Amino acid sequence: MPEIQNLKFTKMLPTQGLEVSALVRRAADTSEGNGFTPQGRAAFERYTEPLAIEQRGGMGYEHELAWVSGVLVGMVETKGCRISMLYVHPEYANKGLGSRLVTRAVPRCAASNSSAKHIFIHAMDGVTGFYERVGFVRSGTRKESAGIFATPYKLALSSNPPRAKLRSASVDFFVFSGTGNTLLVARTMAEALEQEGLTVRTRDLEGLCPALSEVAAVGLAFPVACFSTYPSVWRFIDSMPPGEGREVFMAATCAGLGMRMQGPVRGALLEKGYKPIGAKIFLMPGNYNKRTLPLEKNAARVEQTLQEARFFALDLLGGKTEWSKGIPKLSQLLYRLAQTRQPWDFFYKYICPIAADPEKCVRCGRCAGECPTKAITLMEEGYPAIDAALCQSCQRCVGFCPRGALGVPGKFFEPYRAMSYEEFKRADG
Numbered sequence: 001m002p003e004i005q006n007l008k009f010t011k012m013l014p015t016q017g018l019e020v021s022a023l024v025r026r027a028a029d030t031s032e033g034n035g036f037t038p039q040g041r042a043a044f045e046r047y048t049e050p051l052a053i054e055q056r057g058g059m060g061y062e063h064e065l066a067w068v069s070g071v072l073v074g075m076v077e078t079k080g081c082r083i084s085m086l087y088v089h090p091e092y093a094n095k096g097l098g099s100r101l102v103t104r105a106v107p108r109c110a111a112s113n114s115s116a117k118h119i120f121i122h123a124m125d126g127v128t129g130f131y132e133r134v135g136f137v138r139s140g141t142r143k144e145s146a147g148i149f150a151t152p153y154k155l156a157l158s159s160n161p162p163r164a165k166l167r168s169a170s171v172d173f174f175v176f177s178g179t180g181n182t183l184l185v186a187r188t189m190a191e192a193l194e195q196e197g198l199t200v201r202t203r204d205l206e207g208l209c210p211a212l213s214e215v216a217a218v219g220l221a222f223p224v225a226c227f228s229t230y231p232s233v234w235r236f237i238d239s240m241p242p243g244e245g246r247e248v249f250m251a252a253t254c255a256g257l258g259m260r261m262q263g264p265v266r267g268a269l270l271e272k273g274y275k276p277i278g279a280k281i282f283l284m285p286g287n288y289n290k291r292t293l294p295l296e297k298n299a300a301r302v303e304q305t306l307q308e309a310r311f312f313a314l315d316l317l318g319g320k321t322e323w324s325k326g327i328p329k330l331s332q333l334l335y336r337l338a339q340t341r342q343p344w345d346f347f348y349k350y351i352c353p354i355a356a357d358p359e360k361c362v363r364c365g366r367c368a369g370e371c372p373t374k375a376i377t378l379m380e381e382g383y384p385a386i387d388a389a390l391c392q393s394c395q396r397c398v399g400f401c402p403r404g405a406l407g408v409p410g411k412f413f414e415p416y417r418a419m420s421y422e423e424f425k426r427a428d429g
């Protein structure tokens with residue numbers, strides 16, 4: 001299916017009834033089997049009057065519009081759990097736009113009524129095949145109402161959105177990794193996607209989000225931290241440009257308790273207009289061990305997880321992945337907590353107050369250069385000083401210090417890293 005380039009979605013403005021009406025009438029006139037009797041035609045004309053459309057905007061109806069280079073190419077009108085109109089410009093028919101409009105309408109309909117189990121539509125004869133293809137099932141017999149013949153269809157919200165497949169041919173894969181676990185998973189996924197013919201550009205998930213490649217899907221990979229993820233990761237997600245239907249997937253790594261933190265990430269991305277394809281939290285070794293590392297156990301764990309990462313990449317392409325909505329209430333609470341300094345201050349103060357051992361430190365400055373939050377500066381003599389108010393405890397400085405000079409003062413510790421520093425810095429994609 002050819003991709004529509006430069007597609008943008010907007011909410012209808014109160015003044016756009018004229019444009020919407022013209023699109024709807026043109027699309028209906030060219031659609032086969034629109035089921036109108038003369039009486040139906042008159043009812044349709046009344047329903048699609050520019051003013052009538054604009055007025056419904058103030059009566060609980062919602063309109064989402066699809067544009068290509070300033071030209072209106074599609075629209076969907078919903079009220080509660082009902083799709084009342086969905087039309088696509090004839091030149092953009094059979095290009096997947098209708099199904100994208102349905103996919104975008106689903107969360108809105110679902111949000112309008114949390115106990116709703118279905119979304120409903122009365123489909124005219126020419127479009128019943130389309131609705132069946134996107135997952136609707138017939139829920140009654142074809143009937144005439146106000147001169148229009150239509151068949152009732154419904155879409156089960158539990159199986160919805162219909163599992164999306166990653167369709168983009170290229171991926172901007174943004175990765176943040178403190179000690180290499182997440183990078184290993186992301187590289188394994190990138191390799192699997194490339195073997196399937198996709199172009200994967202692995203990029204740093206640090207600072208603010210840079211411009212995205214034109215038609216690429218977005219991949220996000222980062223560690224779970226304090227049952228959420230690091231402030232630097234949240235900042236990056238906040239800075240992402242509007243999604244405009246762009247596909248997105250997520251891979252996180254954790255040491256055992258991910259707390260379905262992918263739910264709030266999904267919420268943030270949906271809000272920005274991205275199309276979530278799938279998210280998975282992978283189990284990897286814990287990276288804040290202050291004890292002898294269980295090397296064999298860790299190696300077995302990593303091997304199993306990397307196999308799961310390969311399968312996950314293929315499942316993204318096969319439309320078999322899901323993206324959890326999180327744990328009701330708790331996910332939102334943890335998300336909000338992660339936006340404050342509290343978890344990070346607690347972690348730094350009570351679990352892992354990092355300092356450099358001057359006996360071991362060779363003043364190479366790697367820790368300062370690698371710190372994602374610029375929490376480490378070098379003092380006059382070249383020893384690192386850590387600003388506890390900026391540190392997010394990602395353990396990168398600890399894991400990759402060439403002399404093992406960073407750690408919790410006075411405690412025996414063995415720094416964790418999933419790979420050598422050279423491997424960590426290897427350029428990808």
Ligand SMILES: Cc1cc2nc3c(=O)[nH]c(=O)nc-3n(C[C@H](O)[C@H](O)[C@H](O)COP(=O)(O)O)c2cc1C
Pocket residue numbers: 176177178179180181182183222223224225226227228253254255256257258284285286287288347392393394395418
């Ligand atoms: C500050 C901090 C907080 C963490 N919080 C969690 C957590 O809430 N749940 C969990 O399962 N693992 C947690 N972990 C473990 C990491 O998520 C896990 O080891 C991850 O794979 C590290 O990835 P990386 O090597 O790419 O940084 C935490 C690690 C750190 C350093």
